[in-house]
Every structure is written in C-alpha cells, then in structure tokens.
Amino acid sequence: MRKTKESKGNKGDLDFAEKRTANALYKKRAGVTESFHPVILLVYFVGMAAVTMVTLHPVLLGVSFIGAVFCTGMLTGMRKLLKSLAYSIPMLAVIAVINPMFVHKGETILFFYNNNPVTLEAILYGAAAALMIVAVFYWFKCYSIVMTSDKVIYLFGRILPRLSLVLSMTLGFVPKLKKQYKKISAAQKSMGMYASNSVTDRVLSRFRVLSALVGWALESSVETADSMSAKGYGLRGRSSYATYSWTRRDLFILVFVLLALGVLTAGMSLGAGVGFYPAFKGISAGLWDIVAYAGIAVLGLFAGLMELWENIKWRLFVSKV
C-alpha cells in the first residue's frame, strides 16, 4: 500500500503544524501573567525586548536573559525550557565565536589564528551580542505564549476594528482550510491522482490540492459574507466588543511597569555605558549605573516572580483547604 504510506506522511506534515499551533496558542494555561490586561502584556514584553535590544551592557543583558529564561520556564514548565536551552545555548556560543574571527580590534591579544589576532574584547563583544539576541528571542517566546490570538485581535480592534475583524476571520479560516486540505488530499488520492511516491508527484499533488482548495474556499466564503451582511455588517459605527476590562490590579501593574520602564530608561541613558574597544570598560557603579541595574532587576524578574508567587500562593492555599 504505497498510497496509505504517503497519505500518512502527508498527514504528518499538517499534524506537525497542528502541534505547533497547540503549543503556541490553544493549550490551557493558568499562568497569572496571562490574566493581565493585553495592553500590559504588550508594554511589558515588547518593552523588555526593546530595552534588551538597545544595550550591550553585560550586567543588563545578563539580568534580562535570566529574567526571560525564568519567565519562559514558569510559563512552559521546566522540561520544555531545558529542551529549548539545549538549542539556544550552542547558538549563543556560535555567535560569540564568530565575532572575533571578523573583528581584530582590542588590546588584549589572546592568540593568533591564521595570522590574525584573536582578542578578548572581540570575544566579549560577540558574547554580549549573542546574549542580547538570545534574550530577545526568549522575551518574544514569552510574548507569543501569553499574547493569545484573542488578545491580538482585541489590541487591533481598539485602533483598527476592520483589520481586527479580518484577522479574526482569517484565524477562523486557517483550521477550516487545514481540515478541508486533508479531505481534498484524501479524495484526490483515492482517485489515484498523482498518487505515486515520486518527489514530483508529491509536490505536484500539493499544488493541485492547494488550487482546488482556493476554489472551494472562495466559493463557500460567499455564504460567510452573506451571513455577515445578514447580521448587519456594513452599518455605520461598528463597535468592537472588548472581553478584557481594566481591573484595579491591572492599573497598579501598568503604573508600576511604566514607572519601572521610565526609571530603567533614565538609568540606561545617563549611566550604564559600555565600551569594548580598545579595552573593555563598563561595569561601573555610579548612581545612574545602579539605577539602571536596579531597574532591570526589578522589571526583568517581575513576570517570572509573579508566576512563582502565584504558584506558592496556590500551594499554601491548597494546603490550607
């Protein structure tokens, strides 16, 4: 049964996609961060990523990295975190090593490689840049986990209601299209169309199925459009239903996050300067440096600590019951 094997393979591809989807989107989570108002999540996670992107200061990056990894761990669980670290730490090392191969500035020459000096400063610079990239990666990973599709739609809906509706419709479409793709694929195979195991047939059959799918989707979506019109789409003054409302806790957190971001920004712009060439200088302890260190420590660990505290609280709560 060549065919069954192949259809299985095909199914596998989409299932891979589905698993990604499930991980990224739909798994039930009980994280407390997730219950924050979407605006807070946007400000906090994008803010952390942005702050991380604009510095090469080892202390700031180190704390940011720890905060991001801590938060990811709290959100995904230890096992998944370790798995992803197994990928990202070697990546970090590779980026760190690449820089000294290109850059030969710096006064501390460690050794010569291909008649070029390899300097400590270049290695440090590479390490800092790598740490930055990995930290940003983890902040966005957290962001992707907590910012579910509903929240994306909500945020868009506040400023761009029509675009947010198209977004919601598309998100409804994708699983539907996926199901239909599988059905068409099976039906075509059971007619023996492009069903051999050769690479060309396997690729060509995907094109055919995709093309049939477009036809089906366009034709059947007309009914969807009619259903929209029937429910009054196109009337003037469309509103966007908000399932998220501001609680007092949310307001406190927002004020806190904004204040901390402000302090951190001030600290970073007035202190926490860093230079790598010709000699590394940066880890100083002036007033503004300390403000910046404090700011990033408070802000960077905030989400992870909130999650941890919530866990402890539930443990205590359960033990009391």
Added chain:
Amino acid sequence: MAIIRIEGLSFKYNGAQEFALSNVDLEIERGGFVVVCGESGCGKSTLLKLLKKQLAPKGERPGKILYDGVEIQSLDERTAACDIGFVMQNPENQIVTDKVWHELAFGLESLGEGSGAIRRKVAEISGYFGINDWYRKRTDELSGGQKQLLNLASVMVMQPKVLILDEPTSQLDPIAASEFIATLKKLNSELGLTIILAEHRLEEVFPIADKVVVMNKAGVLLYDEPKKIGGLLREADPEHKMQFGLPTAVRVFKDLGGVDGGGKGECPLTVRDGREYLERNFTNGIKSLDGLNAAGKPPNNSRDAAGDSKTIPKNDAGREYAVEIGEAFFRYERSLPDVLDGLSLDIYDNEFLCILGANGAGKTTLLNVIGGVNRLYRGRLRIYGKKIKEYLGVSLYRHNVAYLPQNPQILFIKSDVEDDLKEVAKLLKLSKEETESKINAVCAELNIAHLLKKHPYDLSGGEQQKAALAKLLLLEPRLILLDEPTKGIDAYSKRVLAGILAGLKKNGKTVVTVTHDVEFAAEYADRCAMFFDGKIVSLDTPERFFSENNYYTTSASRMSRGFYDRAVTAAQIVELCRANRGA
C-alpha cells in the same frame, strides 16, 4: 395582523430568461410558524432571500413585499438587519469569526453597541441556548449541530421579530436536526417569534407548523394548514415531486385516499396519529408482504419465513465477496482510541449495502479503510479476493474501488465539468475518440450532458453529486463507496440517485453507502449494517433490520409495528392496506 404580506411578487435574475418567481401572494401572521417546501430549484431560496433586504438578489422585481406595512426595500438598514433574522443551510460557512463568544457578539458589534450592552445580551442568549459550556471554544472545534445552534443564537441575539431559515437542518445528522427543530419550536411558542422555514425533511416540522407553503415551478401551489396539505396535493397535482418528501403518515393517507379512498377525513401528521388512522380504517388480516408475494394468502408468522424477494437469494454460499474484512483494528494515532475495534464485515459482489450508525462513530473511517486511504494496524482486508497490500501503485483505483466523499465539491479542480472529466480520461491514457465516447456514455447514464459546460460550483447539490459520480465512473470501478450521498438533497433527487445506484448495480457493480438516512436505506438497500462502537453489530435485509430495531428505525416501521409485520416503508404500508381493503 399579518407581519409579512407579499402581493403579486415576481422575480427575474439579472441576465436570466425566465422568472424565478411569478405572481406570488402570501400573508404571514405574526407569531406564525410557516414551512415552505418544494423541490430544489423551485424558487424557495429566492423567495426567502427577497424577504431579507441585505440578501435580496439583484434583478427585476415587480410586486410588493411588505414588512409591517412597509416595503422591504425601503426599510432602513438598521431595522432590516435587526428585525429579520436569516439562517442559512451550511452551518460551517455561516460562521464568521474564530471564537464562539466573538460570533455571538458579531451582530451587536455591527449595530455599534457598547461592550456593556453586548456582554449582557450575549450572556442572556448563551444561557437560553445552553452555550455556556462551549462559550470560549474555537468555532472550528464545534460539532455540526453546535455550529448551527451558534448561527441561530448569533442571529437571535439581535432580537429579530421574524426568523427566516433556509434548509437549516439539511447538513445535520438526524439527532442534531431534531434538536434544532425543537429549539425552533421553543422560540416560536415561548417568544412568539414568527418563523418561516424552508425544509426538505418534513417528518418533524409538519406537526408543529401552522401553515405549509407548497411551491411548484416559480409559484405557490398550496398555502394551507398541514393536515389539509395531503388531500389538497392529491387534488392539485398527484404527480408533484414534493410528495416523496411528505411525512410518512401524510403520504400513506394521501396514497390511500384518506378515510374513504376519496380523500376525505382528518390527515394524520405524526406517527401516533398515523397508527390510529391505520387501526381505525384498515384490517390486518394479511399481516405481511411476504405471504402476499408468496401466494396471496395470509402467511405464517415465523420471522424466518423467506422474505428476501427483492434482495439476496437465501443461499449465500456460492456468492463471491467484493470486500472481506476480518477483525479489523484502526486508530488515527497511537495515543487515540480505536475507531475500528475488531470489526468484521463481508460485502457481497454486486449488492447494495447501507452502513448506518451515529454521527462520528467512524463510518467514514471504515469507508476510507476499504478505499485504501486509511490503513489497518491489525486485521484482514481483501478486496475482490486479493489482499489490499497486493494492489500496487494506483491499481486499487483503476477498475476497482472509487470513493465519493460527503462533499462532492472537493473532487472538482477545473473550471467546467467537461475539463474535470477529461482530466480523468487523461489519467487513463485514453485516445481522443475513446475519451469522447466514454464521457458521452457516462453522461447519458447519469443524464448530465447539459451540465458539461457549466462551472462545477454553479450546479445544485444533486447535480454536483452526479458530476462527481461521473468523474469516478470514468475510472470504471467495480466497487463504489459513497459517503452520506443523501445529505442535503431533496426527496425527489434521492429517488433519482437511487435509480442511478440501481442502474450501477444492474451493470454488475457493488455499491456501499454510509448514511444516516433510515428511510433511504429501508427503501433501496439490499442489506443494512449497523455500525456501533467500532464494530458491525447487526447486518440484515432492510425489512428484518428495521422491524427488529425499535428506536433506530423508519417512521413507517414505527407506525405499523404490531399491526403489520415487516412493513418498513410508506409504500409497503400502502400496499398492505390496499391488499387488506381488497381482501
């Protein structure tokens, strides 16, 4: 006072030659429950769409449609959107957004309501329709019945005064359809909502309707109370294509000419009333058709009396098998439960087998196993005596097995039917002349020559099915698998389909269908199999299959149970009644 009044309405689509509707007059009372029926293409949908301003098709439209005394087209947009709700056929396609809660809020968002008001109304409607449990779900995770209920709720949240439904249950399984109809009844009686419902399946809606509209080509033939429809239809047009769709009790009453043979008397609508009608007006000296056919005299009552006149010779020993499945196990993934759980089933060559069973039980999976799309992880499977593994390459799909999926649309790829058919011919590497003659032969067999130049998506459901079948028949299969072929098509088209399947059988082919449609299986199958819990739990001729089932059986069987033996279709009851009347 009438809430909707239609006067002298005609309608012609832009660019069309003929009127889709001509001279329609109707008056619909506030709080009424009106059922509109008629064969596909009679103009039902056009009429309903004209009642909803936003959906009204473009074209020439003399006559008036008044809602509360105001012409529909001059209603202001907001009133037209809110007051008249519209639910369509396909549960899936009507859903706009990705989440249940968002779908419920959609209409209110259109009206520009604030979040507070939306929250309150959505909460209320979720409670009324029992949506609370799946309020936060993604819409694509819902079952068909839930989807259609969501569509209804998302219309009802706008608080319409009139609800129009265009064949809302045609894509649902029988249980979901009954629940949906029960919800409509509740809306009508509890809220006084005016309901206009177009339907093919009339068994359940006839008893709860106030008025029934029977349409024939482009016009209204009858508009009266349901219990008068049977008699009136007999007078107006005894050969009307609609008659096959009437509830069993009504059909029996109509065919027997009422109480006296002349059409008089109160028409029964439900099984209970139908039974009473039989008992009061007919004797049961001749209890079953077996005896009637054997010698024209009362038969003995033994269940095992040979009675398979239309089906299989008693002696099955010499028959060849098309499919042999032994202790088959299948699951989609290792961590998931078995869908086929030790299933055994032998299908004879050249028979018409119907596999019945609940929704989501795995009937389609079974077809896919036979069709080679799904592979068993344990068990035996032979097709025409050869192990399925021994069919190499595409040989299983050349002259052996063909599979018609539930939605025939997915077989179409080209932009007209002819190109789609030619593509198959190309696959078989036929010469130009051969291609032409084969296509012509298939078209003649299925009567679709006039559809060749059309776009597949412009065809009606029944036509699409025939065109898809044509595509499969070009591959000259011996075994044809059909998944829910009667879904969404009207009673007359079902008869046409049955005729086609009978023709295929006559040409030596084996036909296996999976279906929910007990009436169809009872009338046309050679054998029926019950699929439950991953196994085939019973397998017999329709007469014995349905007369032994108490709950999962036809209305005719329920109506005649105990009074006549093994009468499972309306036609059989009528025949028995006539015989008894004559006796």
Added chain:
Amino acid sequence: MEEQEKSLSRRQKVKRVLTPVVFFVLIPLLLALGVWAFGDRSYNLIAAAVALLACVPFFVSFERRQKTSREIMVIAVMTGISVLGRFVFAPLPGFKPVTAVVIIAAISLGGEAGFIIGALSAIVSNIYFGQGPWTPFQMFSWGALGFLAGLAAKITVPDKEGGRISVMEKRWALIVAGIVGGALYSMLMDVWTVLAAEGTFGLPRYWAAVAAALPWVIVYAASNIVFLLLLTKPFVKKLERIKIKYEIFTIK
C-alpha cells in the same frame, strides 16, 4: 436611538483624529527619544518601528474605505490560504508560498488588498510560528510586495490577438516577480540580521550579510518562481470568476 447614533459618530470622529496622532506624532516622538537616550544602539529598534510605521497608511486607508462583506471575505480567504501554504510546504526548507500567494492575490485584487493580505499573512502566520522582532519586517516586506505586484498588474502589454493584457499574465513577468520577491524579502530580513548583530548599520557588514544569505535568496527566488508559474493561472482564474460573479473589486 438617535442619541446613540450621535454619540457613536462622535466617538468615531475622536478615533479618526486620534489614530493619525498616535501614529504620526506619538511614535516618532518616542523614536526621537530613543535616539537621544541610547544613541547608536537604537537603530535596531528604529528600523523595526519604521517598518511598522510604513504599514500604517495602508491600514488606515483600509479602515476608511467602505468595503463590502464579500470583499473583506476574499481578503480573509486569501490570507488564510497563504498561511496554510506555509504549513503545507513546511517540510521543504525555504519553500514558503506566502510571497507567491500574496503576489497572485494582488494581481487579481489590486495593490491595496495585496498589501493587506501580505501584512496580515505575516501577523497570522507568526501567531502560529512565533512572533519576534522580525514580525514588522515580514509585515512590511510581504505587504510591499503585494502592493508592487498590484501596481505592476495595471501595466498592460499587447497580446497576440491585438488586445491588451496585464503584464503579469506574461511568464517572464512572473519570473521577474519571483526573483524580486525573493531578493526583497531576503534583503529586508538581512537588514534586521545586521542590525541585530551589529547595533549600527554598516554597509560593508550589510553586503557581507547579503552575500552570506545568497543561497537562501536563490532558494526563495526559485521557489517563488515555481509557485508563481504553477499557481498563478489557476488562482487568478478562480479569483476572476468570483470577482465577476459577485461584482466585487470591480472599480479601482
């Protein structure tokens, strides 16, 4: 009811004024603040913000235009298809039909719809595949490709029968579009890579990154060409049918 209408339209008006203020005053102000505060290191961030800002005029005009439900629907369907394509071809590295689907949709539906489909494809597919600092660049590059393809499709050339057809119906045009698509996508993404690694935007480093990415550019371009040559005809045919049957996207 009247009251409600009025207050609504007021709210709407406020929003109309506020949206451009947010995008054209507030965000640039923030950027200026960023440059002032962080100096050199902030180019990375600014580039992302600029990519995002560049999308705004298209989004705003999409909001303003009265679009029928059917037009909205077709946009959502094509976005869905491009995202699904990314799933379907996920096993083949570098084979992302998004660019091709966006270009094809734009040929048939026009540049504006093309931009929206491109930008939304980036947002939606990243909801599945993971958001990152690359999201704004993807939004802009796919959107811009859609927009350009829509513009290009308006250029007509004589056909064999003496009439005029859109240039995008020509094979060579599709091949050019595929190459441009692959290169543009890669170059814009490489901007980000360089900025991420370097902090500042050095041209030599940029060319080095572009050179390093050359194999990928070739894969992208080749796959785009394959997708475009195979899919344009059937997709456009289907889109055109819908356009005619339902009278949508007619007047541009």
